[in-house]
Amino acid sequence: MNYEDLFIQYQNLEKSLKDKTKLLAKLEKAISKEMEGGDISRCITDTAVMKSVSAEVTSLLQEIESLVSSFDGKEYIESGDFVSQMLEQCAENGVDVTGSSPNFEMFPNKVRIDVENQDIYLDRKKVACLRPVVLVQAIKKGQEKLLKASFNANKFASELIVAYDLALADLGKNPGTDLYLQKLYNYMVPMSRFRKDYDLQSYAFDLARLYAVGSSVEIKDGRKIQWGTSRDGKKGIRILDGNGREEFLATIRLF
Incomplete structure (x- = not known):
C-alpha cells in the first residue's frame, strides 16, 4: 500500500472536478447576466446545462469519497x-x-x-x-529554520555553567568534576511545568550548536569546557555534529 498511488488517483479526479466547478461558476455568472438582461430563452438553456454539470460534480464527489474510504489507514x-x-x-x-x-x-x-x-x-x-x-x-x-535561527553560544554557555556550578554545590562535588548532561538538564530547567517549553530535545539541539562552536566559546572566568562522549544511548544525549555525524554527549566538565 502506498499513499502516493492513492494521491495520483485523487489528482486525476480532482482535475475533472476543478474543470466542472469552473464551468459551474461560469454558467452561474451567465445565468445571472441573462436574467438581468431578460434573456429567458438562453437562461433556460444554461440552467439545463448547469443542472447536468452539477450531476457530474456529484458523481465525481462520490468517486472521491469512495476512493478515500477505500484506503485503510490502519492497515x-x-x-x-x-x-x-x-x-x-x-x-x-x-x-x-x-x-x-x-x-x-x-x-x-x-x-x-x-x-x-x-x-x-x-x-x-x-x-x-x-x-x-x-x-x-x-x-x-x-x-x-532552526539551523538558521540566531544562537548566542556565549550566552548559552554561561547558562550551562551556572547550572554546572549549582549541581556541583548541590551534589557536594569538587570543581572540575565530570557531570552527566542529562542530570544537568534538571538544573537548567528546575520546574517541570517549564519543560514543555524547553524539553530535552531543545536542550540537545542547543548542546549540539555549542559543541559545534568548539573552543571559540568565551567564558568570563577563564574556564574551558571539556565534553565527554559515549556510545551508550542511555547515558549520552544524541546529537548531530557540524558535519551531520552522530555523537552521544554524556558529560561536561569545566576546568
Missing part, C-alpha cells in the same frame, strides 16, 4: 508500509533518522506513530498526516 500503518516509505523519504531528503517503530528521532525532532488510532505525533503534537513525503519535508523545513 497502512500496521503493515509497516507507512514507516518504510517514511524512511525512504528521509533518505531522499537527507534527513537523519534513528529508532524503530513506533518511535523515531529525526534530530532534534521525535516522531511517534500511534498505530491503533492512526495518529502521528511530532514532538508530542498530533499531526494529521498519513503522507510520508509531506511529513518528512515539513520536518526538514523546520530543521532548516
Whole structure:
C-alpha cells in the first residue's frame, strides 16, 4: 500500500472536478447576466446545462469519497508500509533518522506513530498526516529554520555553567568534576511545568550548536569546557555534529 498511488488517483479526479466547478461558476455568472438582461430563452438553456454539470460534480464527489474510504489507514500503518516509505523519504531528503517503530528521532525532532488510532505525533503534537513525503519535508523545513535561527553560544554557555556550578554545590562535588548532561538538564530547567517549553530535545539541539562552536566559546572566568562522549544511548544525549555525524554527549566538565 502506498499513499502516493492513492494521491495520483485523487489528482486525476480532482482535475475533472476543478474543470466542472469552473464551468459551474461560469454558467452561474451567465445565468445571472441573462436574467438581468431578460434573456429567458438562453437562461433556460444554461440552467439545463448547469443542472447536468452539477450531476457530474456529484458523481465525481462520490468517486472521491469512495476512493478515500477505500484506503485503510490502519492497515497502512500496521503493515509497516507507512514507516518504510517514511524512511525512504528521509533518505531522499537527507534527513537523519534513528529508532524503530513506533518511535523515531529525526534530530532534534521525535516522531511517534500511534498505530491503533492512526495518529502521528511530532514532538508530542498530533499531526494529521498519513503522507510520508509531506511529513518528512515539513520536518526538514523546520530543521532548516532552526539551523538558521540566531544562537548566542556565549550566552548559552554561561547558562550551562551556572547550572554546572549549582549541581556541583548541590551534589557536594569538587570543581572540575565530570557531570552527566542529562542530570544537568534538571538544573537548567528546575520546574517541570517549564519543560514543555524547553524539553530535552531543545536542550540537545542547543548542546549540539555549542559543541559545534568548539573552543571559540568565551567564558568570563577563564574556564574551558571539556565534553565527554559515549556510545551508550542511555547515558549520552544524541546529537548531530557540524558535519551531520552522530555523537552521544554524556558529560561536561569545566576546568
